[in-house]
Amino acid sequence: MKPNLLIVEDDESMLFTLQDVFQNEGKNVAYALDGKSAMEEFFKNEPDLVLLDIRLPDTNGLSLLKRMKEADPELLVIVMTAYPEVQTAIQAMKSGAYDYINKPFELDEMRLVVQKALETYHLKDEVKRLRRQEETTTSPKKILGQSPATEQLIKLIQMVAEAPRTPVLLSGESGTGKELAANAIHHHSARAKSALVKVNCSALPEHLLEDELFGHERGAFTDAKEAKKGLFEMADGGTLFLDEIGEMSSTLQPKLLRILEGEPFRRVGGSREIQTDVRIIAATNRDLYGMVGKGEFRADLYYRLKVMEIKMPSLRERRDDIPMLVNHFIQVHSREMGKPAKEVTPEALQLLTDYPWPGNIREVRNVMERAVILANGQPIQKKDLPLELCRAAVDEHFKERGAMMPLDLSLEDLERQYILSTVKRTNGNKTLAAKKLGISRSTLIEKLKRYNKQNIQ
Ligand SMILES: Nc1ncnc2c1ncn2[C@@H]1O[C@H](COP(=O)(O)OP(=O)(O)OP(=O)(O)O)[C@@H](O)[C@H]1O
Ligand SMILES: [Mg+2]
Incomplete structure (x- = not known):
């Protein structure tokens, strides 16, 4: 998306020169000749950056600056002052202006100030994005495993990464590494330098999810005092990870489908059409096909997503990876606790490889975290493993001998x-x-x- 500029200047020749300069640089430029239309343009265009003259026919630029900053605290404003008004410039900086420039100025000087300001703007966006990512990203970044199922998975992820427009559906049981796969696809794609934005469709009620995804215009609802960018805009050029897509409401599903088909969208309460370039990666641990049959998920959306479906193998289908994962998580958790990483005893490893791991790799991580704590710097033994694992082994033992194992046994x-x-x-x-x-x-x-x-x- 092009950056939006608003130029507020009552000297027409100056105004149109500036407009020319920045339009030629490919920016969207709006303008106003007085304070009243400046505020109108401000709300209509939601500029990223405002060039603001201090002396205007109907008002003082400083009061405009305050009103604009109130509506959008992150707005960047460059104040233009006539040379003797140093005092005003200082006041402007105190009111939150990003920078000021003394009139008369060279156009190159102005270009430079604007360029610097926009870089700051993008950096701020980037910081926000990274924070968000940090909150949701799970470490480590690398997909571990050497089993045939994992090797095939890695190959598939590489192939998909190279097709940066194709939507992807990651399906599989809980804890099989869907989010990790989404990270890998994004970071190995041509979109890696742009944002990877994540949202969990089950975490928010419908209207809030819609607001998160598409943003809103000012006044769209009672509390909407400021306009807000949605995640689709934040992910422009990058990837949007829609976790638990099966929980997306039936009103939002068609909106998503339209975007997948390349159509623009509008913010909530808005009329402006916004076109973004975002790759969608959706994930689910539910049986979407079954949900389509029951009318709980739209068939057209399902078939659109399914074009590139990656089925994440359960850990039971890649048992060969268990020892490697076990050792990996021992190292991770030992490091976290400042303890030397130790091995597992052969008996304990046997239990670990035999266990069916219903919670998949996340369960391995949790079990090993607990074991590292209990082992307290010693090799990990059977006693450091949770009872389920021993119980599963007993189950197995009885099954082998054809005995019936009643459910819900007490420990005794x-x-x-x-x-x-x-x-x-x-x-x-x-x-x-x-x-x-x-x-x-x-x-x-x-x-x-x-x-x-x-x-x-
Ligand atoms: N192949 C792997 N190698 C190393 N770590 C992995 C691997 N697969 C998953 N993990 C780790 O296991 C944990 C669970 O993975 P992740 O959160 O990606 O699963 P998920 O499929 O999204 O689960 P859920 O459906 O419950 O959200 C994470 O800590 C992740 O880093
Ligand atoms: Mg997940």
């Missing part, structure tokens, strides 16, 4: 079943069973006695 029940099955497996050899269970023989005997009593009761 689980322990009893496990102990009894181990004793059975060792043909009643209590010494061997105790050894396998990692408890003393006397503890085992005591426990068996208790179970016997319970059975009799």
